[in-house]
Amino acid sequence: VIKANNRNHYKVFESSISKDFKTILTMETELRKALKEDQLELHYQPQKNIETGQIVGLEALLRWKHPEWGYVPPATFIPLAEKTGLIFEIGEWVLKQACLQNKTWQAQGYPPFVVGVNLSAKQFYQKDLVDKVENILKESGLNANYLELEITESMAMSNEEDIFRTLEGLRALGVHVSIDDFGTGYSSLKYLSQFPISKLKIDRIFIHENRKQNEAIVKSIIHMSHSLNMKVIAEGVETEEQLEFLKTEQCDEMQGYYFSKPLPPHQLDRFFPKIV
Ligand code: C2E
Ligand code: MG
Ligand code: MG
Numbered sequence: 001v002i003k004a005n006n007r008n009h010y011k012v013f014e015s016s017i018s019k020d021f022k023t024i025l026t027m028e029t030e031l032r033k034a035l036k037e038d039q040l041e042l043h044y045q046p047q048k049n050i051e052t053g054q055i056v057g058l059e060a061l062l063r064w065k066h067p068e069w070g071y072v073p074p075a076t077f078i079p080l081a082e083k084t085g086l087i088f089e090i091g092e093w094v095l096k097q098a099c100l101q102n103k104t105w106q107a108q109g110y111p112p113f114v115v116g117v118n119l120s121a122k123q124f125y126q127k128d129l130v131d132k133v134e135n136i137l138k139e140s141g142l143n144a145n146y147l148e149l150e151i152t153e154s155m156a157m158s159n160e161e162d163i164f165r166t167l168e169g170l171r172a173l174g175v176h177v178s179i180d181d182f183g184t185g186y187s188s189l190k191y192l193s194q195f196p197i198s199k200l201k202i203d204r205i206f207i208h209e210n211r212k213q214n215e216a217i218v219k220s221i222i223h224m225s226h227s228l229n230m231k232v233i234a235e236g237v238e239t240e241e242q243l244e245f246l247k248t249e250q251c252d253e254m255q256g257y258y259f260s261k262p263l264p265p266h267q268l269d270r271f272f273p274k275i276v
């Protein structure tokens, strides 16, 4: 419990964004500035193959380093970016940055891995998304196989012609698509089996709450993924026990604080002894 006169508490309170925002407009203005003034950063969280222990992917997670407020969490500003349409510019920046960074790592001789990029609903529904992704891959020189786009259940599970076309277009490029936060939305098993999806990401709520029911859910998701020829990764793995359980159940990959928090690019060096 934090005491009211505690210095840390004061600091947390001061940097709390709600206090500083007189209006949503302030934040919108600041977010526009953030793009122009290079306040956005990507941190990367490793994803490990559970059996081999090898790092097979890195998920790019957006960070906004505001000069006064400090780090503003994505859960705070992404919904605003969606509402204002700023998400298009931000999303494109993220995609470009992640591809360039991954290409840079490869050029430096690191073993190749996939970079995961989160897409927001508006971004995913853009008619020219596939063209945009193709252009960014061309510009960055990254092979499409090393890019994975993360969407959520609600974004994908509908019978809209457009969604199927987008997913097919991405597959044709060679880009992977995964379903993020799986188990918390509404999935249609029909679409799940028909759509070209490479991987399910089991939401961390099923991993971190230690309940028998959750174990049953996790086991089912793992088995279903494999039956449908998809890979499966557990999000939010924080303890050895959780990892052991996932290993026993033959979950393919894991991501979570147990191995590493999301880190700025230069801090990832320690995981990859340079080849060249
Ligand atoms: P997400 O895509 O499900 O990302 C996983 C979140 O879980 C990240 O939070 C990560 O830091 C956190 N996490 C990872 N391992 C653990 C763990 O072991 N324990 C706990 N408690 N948390 C863990 P973060 O970075 O705050 O991102 C939150 C959400 O914001 C993301 O959830 C994603 O939906 C969204 N987001 C992040 N970056 C972007 C982006 O570039 N574009 C879009 N559209 N959304 C983004
Ligand atoms: Mg994600
Ligand atoms: Mg997630």
Ligand code: MG
Residues within 6 Å of the ligand: 180, 181
């Ligand atoms: Mg999420």
